[in-house]
Amino acid sequence: MKIDEKPVNELSKEEAAEELARIAGEMAKSDIAYYQNDAPYLTDSQYDALKHRNLDIEARFPELIRDDSPSKKIGAPILSAFSKIKHRFPMLSLADVFSIEDVDDFVMSVKRFLNTSDNIDIMSEPKIDGLSFAARYENGRFVQGATRGDGTIGEDITENLRTIRQLPKHLKGKVPEILEIRGEVYMSKADFMELNQRYESEGKKTFANPRNAAAGSLRQLDANITAERNLSLFAYTWGEVSERVWDSQADFFDHLREWGFPTNPYNTLCHTLQEVEDSYARLMEIRASLPYDIDGVVYKVNSIALQERLGFLTRTPRWAVAHKFPAEQAITTINDIHISVGRTGALTPVAFLEPVNVGGVIVSRATLHNEDEIKRKDFRIGDTVIIQRAGDVIPQVVEVIKEKRRPDSVAFEFPHICPECGAHAIREEDEAVRRCTGGLSCPAQAIERIIHFVSRNAFDIAGLGEKIVQEFYDEGIIQTPIDIFTLERRNGDGDLFAHELENALHLERREGWGKKSVEKLFAAINSRRIISLPRFIYALGIRQVGEATALLLAKNYGSFKNFMHDMVNKETGKLVSIDGIGPAMATDIVEFFQEEHNIKIINGLLNELTVEDYVDETNYDSPLAGKTVVFTGTLEKMTRSEAKAKAQSLGAKVAGSVSANTDYVIEGADAGSKAAKARDLGIKILTEDEFSDLIS
Numbered sequence: 001m002k003i004d005e006k007p008v009n010e011l012s013k014e015e016a017a018e019e020l021a022r023i024a025g026e027m028a029k030s031d032i033a034y035y036q037n038d039a040p041y042l043t044d045s046q047y048d049a050l051k052h053r054n055l056d057i058e059a060r061f062p063e064l065i066r067d068d069s070p071s072k073k074i075g076a077p078i079l080s081a082f083s084k085i086k087h088r089f090p091m092l093s094l095a096d097v098f099s100i101e102d103v104d105d106f107v108m109s110v111k112r113f114l115n116t117s118d119n120i121d122i123m124s125e126p127k128i129d130g131l132s133f134a135a136r137y138e139n140g141r142f143v144q145g146a147t148r149g150d151g152t153i154g155e156d157i158t159e160n161l162r163t164i165r166q167l168p169k170h171l172k173g174k175v176p177e178i179l180e181i182r183g184e185v186y187m188s189k190a191d192f193m194e195l196n197q198r199y200e201s202e203g204k205k206t207f208a209n210p211r212n213a214a215a216g217s218l219r220q221l222d223a224n225i226t227a228e229r230n231l232s233l234f235a236y237t238w239g240e241v242s243e244r245v246w247d248s249q250a251d252f253f254d255h256l257r258e259w260g261f262p263t264n265p266y267n268t269l270c271h272t273l274q275e276v277e278d279s280y281a282r283l284m285e286i287r288a289s290l291p292y293d294i295d296g297v298v299y300k301v302n303s304i305a306l307q308e309r310l311g312f313l314t315r316t317p318r319w320a321v322a323h324k325f326p327a328e329q330a331i332t333t334i335n336d337i338h339i340s341v342g343r344t345g346a347l348t349p350v351a352f353l354e355p356v357n358v359g360g361v362i363v364s365r366a367t368l369h370n371e372d373e374i375k376r377k378d379f380r381i382g383d384t385v386i387i388q389r390a391g392d393v394i395p396q397v398v399e400v401i402k403e404k405r406r407p408d409s410v411a412f413e414f415p416h417i418c419p420e421c422g423a424h425a426i427r428e429e430d431e432a433v434r435r436c437t438g439g440l441s442c443p444a445q446a447i448e449r450i451i452h453f454v455s456r457n458a459f460d461i462a463g464l465g466e467k468i469v470q471e472f473y474d475e476g477i478i479q480t481p482i483d484i485f486t487l488e489r490r491n492g493d494g495d496l497f498a499h500e501l502e503n504a505l506h507l508e509r510r511e512g513w514g515k516k517s518v519e520k521l522f523a524a525i526n527s528r529r530i531i532s533l534p535r536f537i538y539a540l541g542i543r544q545v546g547e548a549t550a551l552l553l554a555k556n557y558g559s560f561k562n563f564m565h566d567m568v569n570k571e572t573g574k575l576v577s578i579d580g581i582g583p584a585m586a587t588d589i590v591e592f593f594q595e596e597h598n599i600k601i602i603n604g605l606l607n608e609l610t611v612e613d614y615v616d617e618t619n620y621d622s623p624l625a626g627k628t629v630v631f632t633g634t635l636e637k638m639t640r641s642e643a644k645a646k647a648q649s650l651g652a653k654v655a656g657s658v659s660a661n662t663d664y665v666i667e668g669a670d671a672g673s674k675a676a677k678a679r680d681l682g683i684k685i686l687t688e689d690e691f692s693d694l695i696s
């Protein structure tokens with residue numbers, strides 16, 4: 001058995017020393033990759049596994065603790081110094097599709113939504129594998145640049161973007177007063193190779209792929225570093241504009257070129273589905289020979305008028321999709337199977353692989369999904385397997401090459417005991433995952449929940465990285481999210497009674513910390529004492545509730561008080577009526593609020609924080625904002641779904657039946673009882689034309 005696989009209690013002293021050195025090296029490498037280079041090197045669970053192993057070995061051989069031990073390090077430099085920029089229009093992402101049939105479905109759904117059988121022109125564009133940017137121009141002059149960030153708030157990278165030669169600083173021709181251009185910054189394959197070669201010869205850590213190199217180069221606090229790296233860009237869409245002087249995507253590209261932006265030469269206007277398919281096949285064919293990485297093809301409805309009618313779902317437009325290229329595969333062996341425990345207690349099997357190059361990225365870990373998948377495909381330690389990765393998705397183990405199986409291999413037995421806390425791990429009926437029943441007494445779950453709570457898209461507390469959370473948890477300094485907000489009081493620099501002073505934390509006395517860093521941490525924490533409703537809901541870490549769902553809940557409930565009231569009292573009427581929240585999700589949400597320790601944490605947090613009510617800023621001026629509308633009869637100019645989406649995007653609630661709370665009834669042809677009831681109740685009735693006027 002290799003040393004790094006040996007259980008800690010079987011290590012000799014020499015082996016332990018060797019292992020401590022290896023782990024210190026690995027973790028340092030990972031820290032640099034994570035904090036400075038934007039390069040994924042270890043997954044969170046791998047990182048945690050190393051951290052635990054290090055602690056265990058140090059506990060057995062305290063005399064071997066190294067000066068550079070990861071257990072002594074406090075946090076890594078955090079790139080929080082970029083100031084934030086709120087996007088005037090959110091930077092959305094695209095839904096992914098993987099087959100021609102899906103593309104077909106996309107075009108069909110567009111036609112259905114628009115209720116037309118006409119051909120729809122589609123712009124086909126290579127999907128550049130870089131990172132998106134927004135560049136704002138005022139009177140043709142470049143004034144501000146931002147990253148996408150979480151889509152709502154990005155980082156100010158004005159000076160970094162300015163160093164990119166291809167970005168025009170002064171636009172040519174006739175330009176709208178305010179013009180925000182969006183596109184992708186990337187590093188060419190050649191520039192990437194050159195950079196890595198140089199780094200290698202200088203003994204520096206290299207980048208995993210061009211995308212990481214581009215991200216690491218653009219998000220540099222020192223723009224001089226960005227300037228040294230060769231970055232390129234393509235422009236492909238817009239954000240805020242004072243006057244839209246184009247009426248199609250093709251027309252927009254013409255303007256972009258005229259203003260001085262690089263556009264991709266393979267952007268192709270397609271008139272038929274066949275042409276769309278051909279454009280994909282062509283890009284697939286030339287992909288390897290392109291000087292930059294692309295990971296698929298983006299299709300957009302060409303007409304802006306139609307785009308506007310189609311509108312948006314929560315995070316993606318209805319008028320565009322990304323057709324991703326198929327995954328790349330490689331063959332390697334499973335060295336070990338590790339079970340990691342997540343924030344909701346899910347036990348996830350991870351294959352530790354013999355490192356292998358998959359389409360330019362070195363992969364050493366891959367997901368095995370869950371217990372059933374391991375059983376079904378009979379994955380075993382020592383097996384030779386096919387693995388694959390597609391884009392940003394975690395690499396997966398696809399299948400075993402049975403002919404190569406070692407004769408002495410044994411089937412993998414999935415643990416029924418949580419490897420982190422020893423509690424029973426059970427599977428509920430119909431559930432694919434086995435979960436630890438330890439709840440917050442399971443350190444893995446408690447820690448993962450705090451890590452989630454402070455993460456970028458939740459409370460975004462700079463200075464509370466994973467390592468510090470782990471340390472503070474282990475030392476009892478932060479056991480629940482509430483403790484974050486009492487940290488400063490407990491630190492002992494305020495007015496404390498004598499007995500309190502005795503227990504004061506005095507973080508500034510910790511090795512590697514000083515008054516400055518402690519003050520900075522408190523400032524970061526205090527700046528989050530007012531938090532938006534969607535972030536707060538997301539931060540709670542309710543099973544299945546990601547950012548999009550949190551946003552939906554915020555929109556529908558308006559305030560945390562309303563939301564919590566309904567959930568605690570199991571009043572689910574509103575919840576289940578929300579488009580996008582299914583019954584399973586609703587159950588998880590309600591259950592979360594039935595657990596006493598969750599309520600305790602929430603109440604503790606509410607004592608420390610203010611959760612802002614949700615205001616949908618975009619709908620402020622709309623005549624439909626806050627109104628309840630009901631559609632009845634057949635509409636002629638638009639489909640029911642289009643009308644409904646339009647009304648919702650203007651802040652209206654669309655109800656199915658007429659009541660005293662209804663503000664407007666929109667009456668199409670052959671309207672029935674709803675219209676009659678509305679007349680009885682004296683509710684304002686609009687014809688389709690009147691509705692169109694109202695919303696235009």
Ligand code: IVH
Nearest residue numbers: 092093094125126127128132184236298317
């Ligand atoms: S359009 C609302 N066009 O892909 C539509 N995106 O998965 C916004 N991307 O965040 C995006 N090439 O970073 C668009 N030709 C292209 C693109 C492209 C690459 C990236 C972009 C976006 C992501 C969406």
